[in-house]
Amino acid sequence: MKTPRWFVVALAHAGLVLVTFAALYPVLWVVKMTLTPSQAFSLSASPIPDVVSLSNFGDLLLTRDMDGHWLFFRQAVNSIVVSAATTVLGVALATTAAYAFSRFVFPGRKAGMNLLLLTQMFPGVVMTIPLYIILDTLGLLDSMAGLALVYSSTALPFCVWMLKGYFDTIPRALEEAAIMDGMGRLQIFLRIVLPLAKPGIVVTALFSFMTAWNEFILAATFLSKPTLYTLPVALQRYVGDYSTEWGRFAAGAIIVTIPVMALFFALQRHLVGGLTAGGVKG
Secondary structure, three states, rough: OOOOOOHHHHHHHHHHHHHHHHHHHHHHHHHHHOOOOOOOOOOOOOOOOOOHHHHHHHHHOOOOOOOOOOHHHHHHHHHHHHHHHHHHHHHHHHHHHHHHHHHHHOOHHHHHHHHHHHHOOOOHHHHHHHHHHHHHOOOOOOOHHHHHHHHHHHHHHHHHHHHHHHHHHHOOHHHHOOOOOHOOOOHHHHHHHHHHHHHHHHHHHHHHHHHHHHHHHHHHOOOHHHOOOOOOHHHHHOOOOOEEOHHHHHHHHHHHHHHHHHHHHHHHHHHHHHHHHOOOOO
């Protein structure tokens, strides 16, 4: 006897609902801790809070430093500045380097790409001490500029590989036609290649932004003043040796997540095309 179609559809939807709930359950737990005024860790399995309150958001946003300045807002600005600077610098360097690797033939081209790939095999924490010494020598410790430079250098290898693959998919005939029309290499790069590579550049920029926005270890190592902290470092301060302010920590986690979610929704039409096209050629 053939199984009714409605039964198959209902079973598929039930499975999708279960999978969706399993994926969203941790998020619902974070929301529950955010809306619960107590700072204790709830042992109940239910993701629905018993008491709803926005006090955790208020306590977090109204935090002040010793001089009476709004501390959380200043730390949010620090994260925005560092992430934006990392994105701009990383994309500017990655586009030019990737275009050179894609279009020009020069000694060490393949070795250079392989070395960039090799750097991705080591965890970033391995470079903490050398980077600390370099920043200390240059006088860039406890500075947004130093942190942005470090983030740009760590994100650059992936960005170059990503954009190099995307530039490989752009037909060379377009550039050859532009050369016949009298355009220079710089004009071709700026007016033809970059507009065509927009989806790949968007993905690269989003990756650079997320790398800087979410990074914790390097920021905690290179920054020592609360007024210079980025948001991940600021949130870690709610986790102590003997107690943890779970409510404020969860509220901060939700606030930190909002900009990244907004970027994903704003750029989602470019993401699929940028990721798939960049993986066609190596």
